[in-house]
Amino acid sequence: MKTFDVIIIGAGxxxxxxxxxxxxxxxxVAVLEKLASEGRGQNRAAIGGIRATHSDPAKIKICQLxxxxxxxxxxxxxxxxxxxxGGYLYPVYDERTExxxxxxxxxxxxxxxxxxxxxxxxxxxxxPGISIKDLRGGTFSPEDGSCSPLKVIGAYFFxxxxxxxxxxxxxxxxxxxxxxxxxxxxxxNKDKYSAGIIINAAGAYAKExxxxxxxxxxxxxxxxxxxxxxxxQQFFKPMVVDIRPDEQSLNYYFYQNKEGQVVFCITPKPPIxxxxxxxxxxxxxxxxxxxxxxxxxxxNLRIRRTWRGLYPMTPDGxxxxxxxxxxxxxxxxxxxxxxxxxxxxxxxLIASEIIADKSEKYNFITEQLSLYRNFTGAxxxx
Ligand SMILES: Cc1cc2nc3c(=O)[nH]c(=O)nc-3n(C[C@H](O)[C@H](O)[C@H](O)COP(=O)(O)OP(=O)(O)OC[C@H]3O[C@@H](n4cnc5c(N)ncnc54)[C@H](O)[C@@H]3O)c2cc1C
Numbered sequence: 001m002k003t004f005d006v007i008i009i010g011a012g013x014x015x016x017x018x019x020x021x022x023x024x025x026x027x028x029v030a031v032l033e034k035l036a037s038e039g040r041g042q043n044r045a046a047i048g049g050i051r052a053t054h055s056d057p058a059k060i061k062i063c064q065l066x067x068x069x070x071x072x073x074x075x076x077x078x079x080x081x082x083x084x085x086g087g088y089l090y091p092v093y094d095e096r097t098e099x100x101x102x103x104x105x106x107x108x109x110x111x112x113x114x115x116x117x118x119x120x121x122x123x124x125x126x127x128p129g130i131s132i133k134d135l136r137g138g139t140f141s142p143e144d145g146s147c148s149p150l151k152v153i154g155a156y157f158f159x160x161x162x163x164x165x166x167x168x169x170x171x172x173x174x175x176x177x178x179x180x181x182x183x184x185x186x187x188x189n190k191d192k193y194s195a196g197i198i199i200n201a202a203g204a205y206a207k208e209x210x211x212x213x214x215x216x217x218x219x220x221x222x223x224x225x226x227x228x229x230x231x232x233q234q235f236f237k238p239m240v241v242d243i244r245p246d247e248q249s250l251n252y253y254f255y256q257n258k259e260g261q262v263v264f265c266i267t268p269k270p271p272i273x274x275x276x277x278x279x280x281x282x283x284x285x286x287x288x289x290x291x292x293x294x295x296x297x298x299x300n301l302r303i304r305r306t307w308r309g310l311y312p313m314t315p316d317g318x319x320x321x322x323x324x325x326x327x328x329x330x331x332x333x334x335x336x337x338x339x340x341x342x343x344x345x346x347x348x349l350i351a352s353e354i355i356a357d358k359s360e361k362y363n364f365i366t367e368q369l370s371l372y373r374n375f376t377g378a379x380x381x382x
Pocket of ligand 1: 224309
């Protein structure tokens with residue numbers, strides 16, 4: 001049996017950065033991944049948006065840390081991750097949305113978030129040519145941005161291996177053995193492992209890992225589709241998020257990445273539950289109609305590729321982070337919903353301090369994101 005200080009199940013948006021920060025603190029870390037390489041689960045489905053402008057203290061703190069890490073990443077580690085600080089823009093066309101976003105601003109200001117109401121003229125400067133009919137203004141947070149999910153996870157994988165993390169690919173965790181409220185070993189289709197601490201970072205399959213450990217974890221995946229265009233000269237910078245719902249969808253969002261490609265995504269209504277990741281024929285007609293009516297300048301862009309992935313959803317839209325009460329040495333970093341990519345670096349660093357240094361600095365995070373909360377709240381912008 002191979003023995004480590006920490007075993008992480010899942011080499012995804014959370015597992016890979018976390019492995020790096022734990023190894024940097026001197027721990028012997030193994031990552032078990034059922035797929036052939038890092039980031040092949042939902043990390044590669046993410047479109048790359050990163051914002052700290054959430055509505056709750058835990059996610060705000062984690063993502064502020066992520067932004068801090070990612071904006072200095074190239075300088076610190078010499079790896080290109082395509083960080084662009086283009087901000088997040090929520091254009092507003094009706095009174096209801098204006099009221100909701102202005103209420104949220106009051107909350108966000110309490111956390112010193114740099115997010116403000118801007119007038120219609122400024123919206124049009126940031127996204128030149130955006131539909132101005134009924135445009136009332138919007139909120140804009142200039143410190144948010146975007147990165148390439150593929151480059152970020154590739155960079156963390158490189159750094160983790162350099163710190164001595166052992167990755168075991170094509171190894172699916174198939175059973176978890178326990179004794180006296182502790183996990184004693186983790187078995188894959190190929191081998192058996194033991195460690196002082198086991199971390200469930202299995203994303204959309206966190207519930208299955210929970211089941212193997214005899215624990216109910218309320219993470220259920222739903223499906224979202226995304227697409228990317230050919231690259232063109234930069235013509236707008238922010239992530240544009242239109243939160244008005246229509247009959248078949250809730251919000252949709254898009255931005256132009258560092259290579260000039262427009263990347264976009266929509267939230268279907270009602271949600272499509274399950275783990276099917278085949279493309280659908282309804283996605284493009286739905287999202288393109290809405291994007292063109294908001295931003296007609298996109299009309300001549302050719303779409304290169306679409307894909308479909310999973311949001312690992314919790315009932316209230318917030319992640320689950322922390323040790324479990326029933327199993328002493330099991331730590332959960334699951335239920336990232338639509339924000340696991342942006343949470344990954346900050347959460348990796350924070351969880352490494354909780355696990356390796358037994359830091360109590362982040363108790364407010366593990367309390368808010370506890371498995372034992374009642375899940376009756378609702379994240380405003382999930
Ligand atoms: C279309 C789309 C757009 C998105 N856009 C964004 C965005 O702009 N910004 C953002 O922050 N987030 C975005 N997301 C959400 C983001 O992709 C997820 O929240 C995030 O990837 C989840 O991270 P994770 O580490 O929990 O899961 P993953 O990255 O999926 O990692 C979990 C890993 O665990 C492995 N695993 C599972 N079961 C086992 C097992 N039994 N044994 C071994 N390994 C196992 C999986 O194979 C997987 O590699 C988007 C998602 C979609 C679908």
